Amino acid sequence: xxxxxxxxxxxxxxxxxxxxxxxxxxxxxxxxxxxxxxxxxxxxxxxxxxxxxxxxxxxxxxxxxxxxxxxxxxxxxxxxxxxxxxxxxxxxxxxxxxxxxxxxxxxxxxxxxxxxxxxxxxxxxxxxxxxxxxxxxxxxxxxxxxxxxxxxxxxxxxxxxxxxxxxxxxxxxxxxxxxxxxxxxxxxxxxxxxxxxxxxxxxxxxxxxxxxxxxxxxxxxxxxxxxxxxxxxxxxxxxxxxxxxxxxxxxxxxxxxxxxxxxxxxxxxxxxxxxxxxxxxxxxxxxxxxxxxxxxxxxxxxxxxxxxxxxxxxxxxxxxxxxxxxxxxxxxxxxx
Ligand code: SF4
Numbered sequence: 001x002x003x004x005x006x007x008x009x010x011x012x013x014x015x016x017x018x019x020x021x022x023x024x025x026x027x028x029x030x031x032x033x034x035x036x037x038x039x040x041x042x043x044x045x046x047x048x049x050x051x052x053x054x055x056x057x058x059x060x061x062x063x064x065x066x067x068x069x070x071x072x073x074x075x076x077x078x079x080x081x082x083x084x085x086x087x088x089x090x091x092x093x094x095x096x097x098x099x100x101x102x103x104x105x106x107x108x109x110x111x112x113x114x115x116x117x118x119x120x121x122x123x124x125x126x127x128x129x130x131x132x133x134x135x136x137x138x139x140x141x142x143x144x145x146x147x148x149x150x151x152x153x154x155x156x157x158x159x160x161x162x163x164x165x166x167x168x169x170x171x172x173x174x175x176x177x178x179x180x181x182x183x184x185x186x187x188x189x190x191x192x193x194x195x196x197x198x199x200x201x202x203x204x205x206x207x208x209x210x211x212x213x214x215x216x217x218x219x220x221x222x223x224x225x226x227x228x229x230x231x232x233x234x235x236x237x238x239x240x241x242x243x244x245x246x247x248x249x250x251x252x253x254x255x256x257x258x259x260x261x262x263x264x265x266x267x268x269x270x271x272x273x274x275x276x277x278x279x280x281x282x283x284x285x286x287x288x289x290x291x292x293x294x295x296x297x298x299x300x301x302x303x304x305x306x307x308x309x310x311x312x313x314x315x316x317x318x319x320x321x322x323x324x325x326x327x328x329x330x331x332x333x334x335x336x
Contacts, residue, residue: 010264036292119155162188163195266298
């Protein structure tokens, strides 16, 4: 059964849980709730409007099918499930695509008043992005050789993966392409040993390795088992996302799997996790694990979507906090 909770009740419950959690920190006027030193720089772009986001849904955005080797109950949309998919070898983004992006960037740059925005290149999708690794390489050649130069700053590039194909060969290809961050969705494999092994390899080569996995109540036990393991591996950040509902098919699957679900409105309809995120954060603080934990809840989505419009909200969140500014200036390219 689906229960829709009024936002007054849902927000009150969320705020009460947050208030009980000593050590919880906030940025972005409360939208960014986290523990630890700082969240991943790959997340900054969701909170402040001096960020310039270029997100690509691999598969759909490049005209290829959405193919994944997993079939998570909470996956956003239906997709083709294949274990051994290879995109057509002759497929390439092509010069026309690159020219279109360049023209678009030229237009956008006219509108950038500061002239020194930090860019984020993000690759995700209702697919396993590493099936498209040669396309990722092509994207990154273009972003590093053309877009970075054009913008004057080395953009932060991150890719999401369920970790099954994160073998040494692919890790080195991501590294050589200039990726700053890999985000691994451990829940997709029910926290498999193979993916933990892949994480161990990835931390040796990729500058920032983050675990990003949902606060899916059936994963509670596995999530708690994961906490010391990723600490020992050397993962820098843990991003726990609340399950957001984006399609009817997804909602039906979740209802079938869980029986009862409680939703509330925070940009998307968001599934209440019963306090799982705060429980995880408390455990991480108590055990002094070194990675940060971000509560990537509906308020984050709200913040990010507001930034993509020229709303008053984006005026409120126009400037990075000083510690984030520093990060950006370190990535400025030398200009002749
Ligand atoms: S790994 Fe990601 S894309 Fe694949 S089924 Fe799970 S949620 Fe969907």
